[in-house]
Amino acid sequence: xxxxxxxxxxxxxxxxxxxxxxxxxxxxxxxxxxxxxxxxxxxxxxxxxxxxxxxxxxxxxxxxxxxxxxxxxxxxxxxxxxxxxxxxxxxxxxxxxxxxxxxxxxxxxxxxxxxxxxxxxxxxxxxxxxxxxxxxxxxxxxxxxxxxxxxxxxxxxxxxxxxxxxxx
Numbered sequence: 001x002x003x004x005x006x007x008x009x010x011x012x013x014x015x016x017x018x019x020x021x022x023x024x025x026x027x028x029x030x031x032x033x034x035x036x037x038x039x040x041x042x043x044x045x046x047x048x049x050x051x052x053x054x055x056x057x058x059x060x061x062x063x064x065x066x067x068x069x070x071x072x073x074x075x076x077x078x079x080x081x082x083x084x085x086x087x088x089x090x091x092x093x094x095x096x097x098x099x100x101x102x103x104x105x106x107x108x109x110x111x112x113x114x115x116x117x118x119x120x121x122x123x124x125x126x127x128x129x130x131x132x133x134x135x136x137x138x139x140x141x142x143x144x145x146x147x148x149x150x151x152x153x154x155x156x157x158x159x160x161x162x163x164x165x166x167x168x
Contacts, residue, residue: 078147080103114137
């Protein structure tokens with residue numbers, strides 16, 4: 001591996017760490033807003049109390065299909081199978097290991113957060129913390145973002161360069 005490529009990878013890693021920290025801080029701010037019933041909480045309740053239109057037909061089918069993209073079993077299966085195929089093609093365990101580690105960390109963080117916050121579902125017309133609910137943070141959104149984002153990253157990383165030959 002040349003020095004330029006090494007420096008490029010180091011810079012990419014530093015950028016990824018900075019972005020991860022930024023997103024984690026965003027999660028903490030959002031959590032603080034939920035706990036203190038801040039302005040984000042008020043925006044959430046304003047949206048919940050708006051008049052919603054009934055969606056039918058193909059639009060309903062498409063929205064339900066998009067919701068299914070956040071289902072844990074579906075996203076995890078697609079991610080792990082794709083990572084295994086890419087790993088076999090490039091003779092590397094890295095895509096599969098990264099995917100497995102990301103899924104374990106995702107479910108650990110989201111699962112523990114749901115247990116700690118215990119937020120009830122706002123659609124039940126009461127929104128309380130620490131009542132044993134599991135509505136925050138959204139598992140569907142977290143699964144969709146992490147799983148599909150990681151799959152896009154793995155596909156991009158492994159299709160835009162030659163196979164990994166190891167560190168020399």
